[in-house]
Amino acid sequence: MKPVGIAAAQSGPGVATRRQLLFGGVAAGAGAALALGSERLGTHAAETQPALRGPPLHGGEIVPFHGEHQAGIGTDAQAHATVISLVLRPDTDRDALRRMMRLLTDDAARLTAGVPALADSEPELATNPANLTVTFGFGLEFVTRAGGAVPSWLAPLPAFSIDRLRPEFTGGDLMIQVAADDPLTVAHTVRMLLKDTRSFTGVAWVQQGFRYAHATVAPGTTMRNLFGQVDGSANPLPGTDEFDKIVWCDDGWLAGGTGMVVRRIEMNLDTWDELDREGREFAIGRTLDTGAPLTGKSEHDDPDFTAKGPLGFPVIDDIAHIRRARGEDPAQRIFRRGYNYDVPPSRAGEVSDAGLIFISFQADVATQYTPIQERLAKVDLLNVWTTPVGSAVFAIPPGCRKGGYVGETLLEV
Amino acid sequence: MTIKTQRGTIAASIAALLLLAGCASEPATPSAAPTQQAGDVVTITDAWVKAAPEGMTAGFGVLENPTGEDVTVVSVQTPAAKAGELHETVADDSGAKVMRQIDGGFTIPADGAFKLEPGGNHLMLMDLTAPLKAGQKVTFTLTFSDKSTMSFTAPVKDYSGANENYSGGEHMDMGDGGMDEGK
Numbered sequence: 001m002k003p004v005g006i007a008a009a010q011s012g013p014g015v016a017t018r019r020q021l022l023f024g025g026v027a028a029g030a031g032a033a034l035a036l037g038s039e040r041l042g043t044h045a046a047e048t049q050p051a052l053r054g055p056p057l058h059g060g061e062i063v064p065f066h067g068e069h070q071a072g073i074g075t076d077a078q079a080h081a082t083v084i085s086l087v088l089r090p091d092t093d094r095d096a097l098r099r100m101m102r103l104l105t106d107d108a109a110r111l112t113a114g115v116p117a118l119a120d121s122e123p124e125l126a127t128n129p130a131n132l133t134v135t136f137g138f139g140l141e142f143v144t145r146a147g148g149a150v151p152s153w154l155a156p157l158p159a160f161s162i163d164r165l166r167p168e169f170t171g172g173d174l175m176i177q178v179a180a181d182d183p184l185t186v187a188h189t190v191r192m193l194l195k196d197t198r199s200f201t202g203v204a205w206v207q208q209g210f211r212y213a214h215a216t217v218a219p220g221t222t223m224r225n226l227f228g229q230v231d232g233s234a235n236p237l238p239g240t241d242e243f244d245k246i247v248w249c250d251d252g253w254l255a256g257g258t259g260m261v262v263r264r265i266e267m268n269l270d271t272w273d274e275l276d277r278e279g280r281e282f283a284i285g286r287t288l289d290t291g292a293p294l295t296g297k298s299e300h301d302d303p304d305f306t307a308k309g310p311l312g313f314p315v316i317d318d319i320a321h322i323r324r325a326r327g328e329d330p331a332q333r334i335f336r337r338g339y340n341y342d343v344p345p346s347r348a349g350e351v352s353d354a355g356l357i358f359i360s361f362q363a364d365v366a367t368q369y370t371p372i373q374e375r376l377a378k379v380d381l382l383n384v385w386t387t388p389v390g391s392a393v394f395a396i397p398p399g400c401r402k403g404g405y406v407g408e409t410l411l412e413v
Numbered sequence: 414m415t416i417k418t419q420r421g422t423i424a425a426s427i428a429a430l431l432l433l434a435g436c437a438s439e440p441a442t443p444s445a446a447p448t449q450q451a452g453d454v455v456t457i458t459d460a461w462v463k464a465a466p467e468g469m470t471a472g473f474g475v476l477e478n479p480t481g482e483d484v485t486v487v488s489v490q491t492p493a494a495k496a497g498e499l500h501e502t503v504a505d506d507s508g509a510k511v512m513r514q515i516d517g518g519f520t521i522p523a524d525g526a527f528k529l530e531p532g533g534n535h536l537m538l539m540d541l542t543a544p545l546k547a548g549q550k551v552t553f554t555l556t557f558s559d560k561s562t563m564s565f566t567a568p569v570k571d572y573s574g575a576n577e578n579y580s581g582g583e584h585m586d587m588g589d590g591g592m593d594e595g596k
Contacts, residue, residue, distance in 0.1 A: 096548070098548070099546065099547060100547070100548055102548055103547060103548045103568065103570065106568070118459055118461045118568065118570055119461050119463075119473075119531075119570045121572075121574060195571060196547065196570065198571055199464070199546065199571055200547070
């Protein structure tokens, strides 16, 4: 064996000094933080250079990946999201599911911390997590192949009369929600994750959505949809007992997890344009400017469904959206975390193909979500302008600890 | 995700703590006794192996040496392959990149690191004993020039790159034991 001197060794392409490795870039810096444990997470991925001028940079902001619950549910919704639905290959058995979820969890844990995934061929795209979250959900087929207890609600939703579902937006066995405040980060993360699913799954559908850009409005501001309405005013506040009760399951492998409904709702902007402002507010039961109920002053005022106008008619119409959406039964509550979509028009003569990627989380889809949707499908003024074109239901497993993986409560028993 | 021996983890943590504490100008090395064996202190991070149905494939990662002296890896063994080799990638006479067994092993510089990466140095797995599927784990044992050893496991990942030619006579692509995999 030929002795190799240090000078020769250091000139080789694979050789880096320790300091180069640790200080050689943002990625290496974040790697060191990761190796130290989670105490530095939740702050910043990298030492940020003080900007000489311009606004503060937020690319280094991190949402911790590990925890009792998966991130991307109670997390304040980021500006961009891509929701992917995958179909398992015929030979993807329980062992393969385990291998896949280990790989995907490792990718997600690294990328959300601003660290390139293993075998990441574009590591420079991993260094700005920008509040990246990756959330995994399992469809009926996944849970069945895993041999786990199938929640009663984990099935396609009942066929609603208003549905015009298209296969390219419906169903699937494995859901991955990738969300961040930077679309380049979302794209790279999606690419990396999908490369690692290739042996196990095929892509069923991909939906891309957006909200206000980061720092455009105050965190927690209810999003506006493309009808101009505030969308999601009735949401429980993450971190409250109310939220916990509505969202988190407390039983079996799903304890700490939740149920997810993804619906693609086409919104017909052209016919909505025919409606004057008063008609729009009448349809929803809220004002457009503040989002206050027509009986209230501010967005979060409780609507007064008994209030009557001067002619004796209800101020909030009997079939206005907020009246129909709100049931008598307090158990029928959900947490909404949807995104807008706006894609090139595909039909001749139209100038828009836009709508809402409706996403809701609830512990029990059948008792919390389905009754609301049944009521809305029956009668809701908004149905004139909206059409559900996609639908899927997933069980969202709990989060995992460092060294564990998402799905282990299902796949390790 | 970080695969290290236990002692290696502690050493790396100390190094990282020193750096975070602003002591980066000090050598980030625990006081290594001269008699310390390489296998006890060298660590590997971000180890992974390219998936392959049969034939050859390669393993990658970053070896780190926290001691004040160079250490040299002289061989690699794994139950996943009938033979393991230490390979480098170099340009041949025509300028094309080829991989070949390295002379003298992998020398990890004192207080430094040695990268194993696609297109560069790597752990070569010859004649796989079974298909390596994405998400499986492969155990490796490295032997150092002082006869000490270290073991670690690395996950298998699908990867379309790392297709350098093998300069062992016939030209073969890694990952499938044959020519272009067509991935």
